Amino acid sequence: MITLLGGIALLIVGYIFYGRYIEKNFTIDPERITPAEALKDGYDFVPMSKSKNAIIQLLNIAGTGPIFGPIMGALYGPVAYLWIVIGCIFGGAVHDYMLGMISLRNDGAHLPELASKYLGKPVKHVVNLFSILLLMLVGTVFVTSPANLIKSITPDWLTLGVITILIFVYYIISTILPIDKALGKVYPWFGAILIISTIAIGGSLIFGGHNIPNLNLATMKNFNPKGTPIFPALFFTISCGALSGFHATQAPMVSRTSTNEKEGRFTFYGMMIAEGVIAMIWTAASMSLFDGKTLSQMIDAGTPSAVVNQVSVLLLGNVLGTIAIIGVIVLPISSGLSAFRSLRTILADYLNIKQDTLKKILMVTIPLYAISFLLTKADFNILWRYFNWANQVTAVIALLVSTRYLYLKGKNYIVTLVPGIFMLFACVVYIFSEPIGFRMGLTPLTYIVSVLATLAILAVYWKTGKKQKENLDPTDELLNDHLPIGTFASNGERTNQPLPVAEPKS
Template identity: 85%
Template sequence: MFTLLGGIASLILGYFVYGKYIEKNFGIDPDRTTPAEALRDGYDFVPMSKPKNAIIQLLNIAGTGPIFGPIMGALYGPVAYIWIVVGCILGGAVHDYMIGMISLRNDGAHLPELASKYLGKPVKHVVNIFAMLLLMLVGTVFVASPANLIESITPNWLTLEMIIGLIFVYYLISTILPIDKAMGVVYPYFGAILIISTLAIGLSLIFGGHTIPNLTPGTMKNFNPSGTQIFPALFFTISCGAISGFHATQAPMVARTSKNEKEGRFTFYGMMIAEGVIAMIWAAASMSLFNGQTLNQMINNGTPSLVVNQVSYMLLGSVFGTIAIIGVIVLPISSGLSAFRSLRTITADYLHINQSTLKKVLMVTIPLYAISLVLTQVDFNILWRYFNWANQVTAVISLLVSTRYLYLKNKNYLVTLLPGIFMLYACVVYIFSEPIGFGMGLTTLAYILSTIVTIGLMVLYWETGKKQKRELDPSDKLLNDQLPIGTFVSENG
């Protein structure tokens, strides 16, 4: 119990201490006009209140990631707590804040445009591919996971296929609505369900007489029953809740609705801290109620949704347990919607398809949903594996964009460079060792090659950064964030 409570307290303290430093290092300008006001279009650029933006950001980034990830991460034992707390404060929350604020300074630009500006135009094509791949996988995963949960609490006549179809209908309707109508109206209610259900799970766990594993010298080891090594697997299993590249595709959406830069720490950094709290609670619940073998069997026999059901019913009973499951369901549905909305705008920007009419919106949206519908037939665990890989590669790209931004402006860039190097090395090891890459296993050769590749990439990154800085004029827009309005806005803006 002490580790759970101490971890949550550390996350909150991180918001007030490290989050404040990150905000100061970025250098906010409360008097600066934001894209929501300057580019108001009544569709994507719509000024909204700070609380509404915050709850939209939380529901956009959360999905089933901070629940399913920690459930699977619980197989490693209490060591998972360390990654959630440290990863969230020093990595994930910084990652989310920086991309959100850099987008805010660049007309609400998405990650591919930011990568083009700060890393070079050729990089834009690579980032576009990764962003679109990631969003497609996220959208599909966040259709399949809530569908399984809904099936578990609804009558037998409502089949899984019917539920998936209904979710896509909801997505289609919401995608074509202005953001303040699609998310601004519904999400506050979704957020209330999420917060109440998460608190109920946490309080029932703490005051229900359950033995919550603590992190001690004796438990500081790998408990995974399958023998899977902690590095790099844990850092891909628990992504949402620690650090997640998916968030870099969502922050620009809220950057387009924020009214003041001083809201950024609460909206971007703070909501990632909130996600970390959710992750801590579900990791603790999974470790407390099941041993590793049982937990592993439940996950392998289906998806982590089975664990969600059991935890909810065991801690809260049938009625309130069902409400808690609904609280989990709203996360992936809301994140899936935002993933497809981002996928539509990024695809339209990349292909130069005007989004000013409903016909053109549907021209992009419907084919994307058709591809996702096909992918829902793929085994969930396979989808999750590819999602995690694409997710963390995107996180590396986002951290490198943030580092270049800080470097060019003579700010402390180590706050993003250090987590960026760590995640880059983890991604390269993952590619060399896992079957989805070179399948070499965690051998000495894999580690050596990963080290060489990581160093090579960082040398290239550093040299191109120095060259870029040498060639900058003091009045350059890269230094002063002074852009002509609409520089990075698609034709619908």
């Protein structure tokens, strides 16, 4: 119990102190006009309150990641706590804050556009590919996982296929609605269910007399019953609860609805810390209620949704347990929706299809859902494996974009470079060793090749960054950020009045 409570306390302390340092290093401008005001279109660019933006960000990034990932991460034992706490404070929260704020400074641009600007135009195509692949996998995984959970608490006549179709119908309707109607109205209720159910699970675990494993010298080892090595597997298993590239695709959505840069630390850094707390609770619950062999069998028999069901009922009973399961269900449904919404905007930007009419929106949306529906027929564990790798590669790209941004501005770029290098090496090892890659296994040769490949990538990255900085002049946009429409009046003075923008056509 001490490790669980201590870990949660460290996450909060990290938000207060390290989060404040990251904000100071970025150097916010509370007077700067945001894209929500300057580019207001009544659909994606809509000013919303700090509380709504925060709960939307939390539900967007959470999905089943901070629950399914920690459940599977619990197989490794208490060492999983370390990655959640350290990963959240120094990796995931920094990653989310930087990408969200850089997007806010660039008209709410998505990761591919930011990569094009800060890493070079050729990179844009690669990042678009990874972003589209990742979001398609995320959307599909976050259809299958809630469908399985819903099936566990509904009558037998409501089949898995019908539930899947109903989720897709909800997604389609919500995707074509303005963001303040699709997310702003519903997500506060979803958030309330999530928070109440998480507190209930955590409270029952702590005060219910359960033996919660602690991290100490005796338990700081690999407890995985299958013998899967901690590195790099653990860092891909627990992603959304520590560091996740999926968040880089979601932060720009909220950067288009934020009205003040002062909100960034709470909205972006803070909500990642909140996700870390959720991950800590579910990791502890999984380790406390099941031994490694039983937990592994439950996961192998289906998906981690079976563990969610058992944990909820064992800790809270049938009635409250069902409510807790509903609290878990809202996570993947909300993240699946936001994944498809981001996928639509990224693909539309890439293909230069302006999303200003319902016809154009559906032109991009319908084919995406059709492809995703076909992917739901694939094995969940295979989808999750590909999602994990694409997810962390995207995180590396986002951290390298953030590092280049800070480097060009002469700020402390070590805060994003270190987690970026660590995850880059993990991604290289993963693709060389795993069945989805080169199948080399975790041999000495794999590590040697991975080190060389990582160093080669970093050498190119450093060389291009140095050249980019040498060619800058004081007026370059890369140093001064993009100035949104309406930021300055015709006489060059700051104005808080955005230029009029036409309302979208129905």
